[in-house]
Amino acid sequence: xxxxxxxxxxxxxxLGSAVGVVTLKxxxxxxxxxxxxxxxVAVIFLLLAAPFVAAIQIIVYAGAIVVLFLFVIAYxxxxxxxxxxxxxxxxxxxxxxxxxxxxxxxFIALANSKLVGIFDDPKPVDDIGxxxxxxxxxxxxxxVSFEATSLILLVAALGAxxxxxxxxLGEGGR
Amino acid sequence: MVDEPLWLLAAKTLVLIFLVITxxxxxxxxxxxxxxxAQARYGPNRVGPWGYLQPLADVVKLIFKxxxxxxxxxRWLFQLAPVMSLVTAITALALIPFGDPVNVLGQDVNxxxxxxxxxxxxxxxxxxxxxxxxxxxxxASGNKYSLLGSARTAAQLVSYEVAMGLSVxxxxxxxxxxxxxxxxxxxxxxxxxxxxxxxxxxxxxxTAVAETNRTPFDLPESESExxxxxxxEYGGLKFAMYMMAEYINMIVVSAIGxxxxxxxxxxxxxxxxxxxxxxxxxxxxxFIWLRATLPRLRYDQxxxxxxxxxxxxxxxxxxxxxxxxxxxxxx
Numbered sequence: 001x002x003x004x005x006x007x008x009x010x011x012x013x014x015l016g017s018a019v020g021v022v023t024l025k026x027x028x029x030x031x032x033x034x035x036x037x038x039x040x041v042a043v044i045f046l047l048l049a050a051p052f053v054a055a056i057q058i059i060v061y062a063g064a065i066v067v068l069f070l071f072v073i074a075y076x077x078x079x080x081x082x083x084x085x086x087x088x089x090x091x092x093x094x095x096x097x098x099x100x101x102x103x104x105x106x107f108i109a110l111a112n113s114k115l116v117g118i119f120d121d122p123k124p125v126d127d128i129g130x131x132x133x134x135x136x137x138x139x140x141x142x143x144v145s146f147e148a149t150s151l152i153l154l155v156a157a158l159g160a161x162x163x164x165x166x167x168x169l170g171e172g173g174r
Numbered sequence: 175m176v177d178e179p180l181w182l183l184a185a186k187t188l189v190l191i192f193l194v195i196t197x198x199x200x201x202x203x204x205x206x207x208x209x210x211x212a213q214a215r216y217g218p219n220r221v222g223p224w225g226y227l228q229p230l231a232d233v234v235k236l237i238f239k240x241x242x243x244x245x246x247x248x249r250w251l252f253q254l255a256p257v258m259s260l261v262t263a264i265t266a267l268a269l270i271p272f273g274d275p276v277n278v279l280g281q282d283v284n285x286x287x288x289x290x291x292x293x294x295x296x297x298x299x300x301x302x303x304x305x306x307x308x309x310x311x312x313x314a315s316g317n318k319y320s321l322l323g324s325a326r327t328a329a330q331l332v333s334y335e336v337a338m339g340l341s342v343x344x345x346x347x348x349x350x351x352x353x354x355x356x357x358x359x360x361x362x363x364x365x366x367x368x369x370x371x372x373x374x375x376x377x378x379x380x381t382a383v384a385e386t387n388r389t390p391f392d393l394p395e396s397e398s399e400x401x402x403x404x405x406x407e408y409g410g411l412k413f414a415m416y417m418m419a420e421y422i423n424m425i426v427v428s429a430i431g432x433x434x435x436x437x438x439x440x441x442x443x444x445x446x447x448x449x450x451x452x453x454x455x456x457x458x459x460x461f462i463w464l465r466a467t468l469p470r471l472r473y474d475q476x477x478x479x480x481x482x483x484x485x486x487x488x489x490x491x492x493x494x495x496x497x498x499x500x501x502x503x504x505x
């Protein structure tokens with residue numbers, strides 16, 4: 001029972017703040033609202049017995065990435081988005097139909113799925129959320145994808161450095 | 175680790191909060207006295223014998239100040255931000271182990287708030303949440319000095335958190351645990367990790383000074399450029415909350431440093447918690463000594479130190495530690 005109440009609160013916070021992220025006009029407030037979403041998701045990870053993922057979610061996403069968002073917004077100055085006449089506005093009905101259709105599809109897919117825990121009670125699984133289990137998953141079954149991901153991240157970092165250097169040179173800097 | 179009833183947890187929480195607030199009050203006096211000595215003057219010596227009632231006088235003064243919100247401020251966030259800082263700082267205290275379980279009047283008591291398997295990560299998560307108190311406070315004040323202070327806070331804290339995180343991974347590799355309690359026990363069986371990780375400890379101390387916004391890294395509140403940075407518009411009790419959060423963060427980071435590198439509550443003859451307090455006081459003295467000695471860095475120097483010196487050094491330290499452990503201690 002306690003778990004369900006916690007889940008309901010966490011899910012409500014996550015969804016409510018997510019709505020805030022896309023509807024608030026002031027970018028700084030939208031970014032602050034994103035913190036609520038990330039914290040709600042972290043609580044849901046905790047409920048799924050994945051404390052390591054929950055902690056990393058808070059440290060990396062809530063603790064660093066949103067801080068950088070706020071830094072950029074604070075530096076650029078907060079300019080509320082100017083709502084101009086949107087040329088796509090007359091297709092709004094189509095957009096809503098698409099949203100509802102995707103929702104219905106997802107519901108039907110879930111209702112027909114054989115996934116564990118949707119219609120029967122969830123079964124306990126082995127330890128999959130502890131730091132040890134995640135570390136072993138990285139070096140044993142998923143080593144290739146893990147190394148490939150790290151390579152992609154390295155390439156992205158090098159690319160960012162090169163682009164920044166070119167921009168600085170373009171402005172006549174060092 | 176023993177099971178505890180709920181009332182005991184609540185009682186421990188109240189005692190800990192009371193103790194840490196008292197400790198904070200006398201720490202501010204301790205700091206002013208030491209800085210006074212370092213600058214060849216007396217420091218506070220008017221209120222009570224040797225100035226020992228000075229913190230009480232300060233509290234009374236701050237309580238009776240007007241609770242002021244500037245006209246251009248975002249009211250809600252402006253009031254919330256100092257609370258966020260203080261709450262995250264105090265919560266982190268619950269994760270620090272003060273000793274093995276003891277028996278008080280027939281009741282087994284854990285000398286740690288909560289002992290979870292990832293307490294080290296939780297400390298970092300809480301410190302990450304604590305940043306928001308500073309950043310949001312500076313933004314919500316509606317003042318350009320405050321805004322500059324909070325932009326600096328964001329850049330500085332994120333930069334130094336990376337090096338700090340890497341500097342403690344060596345300890346995690348050696349002790350094979352993310353639980354602060356287990357790390358202390360591992361040190362009791364071997365040696366204090368400052369002997370195995372001297373570079374890690376040095377990086378940890380430098381980044382700890384930067385993470386708590388202390389001189390020489392106090393750019394977010396540098397009074398010669400930004401009035402008081404992110405807390406320019408704060409006064410009275412809200413200002414007191416920021417001060418409290420800063421000092422409690424210093425206590426927490428010193429306690430984490432003592433736990434990770436100096437053996438935590440490990441020590442001969444005296445009870446464990448006294449050893450921890452002695453080590454924390456030693457680290458705090460270092461903080462104050464640095465403040466009395468060093469001038470503030472320039473902003474580009476701060477960034478260069480963080481990204482071009484501390485981060486590569488921490489990475490090299492981590493790689494060497496990992497290789498040594500991989501070759502010599504495979505089990």
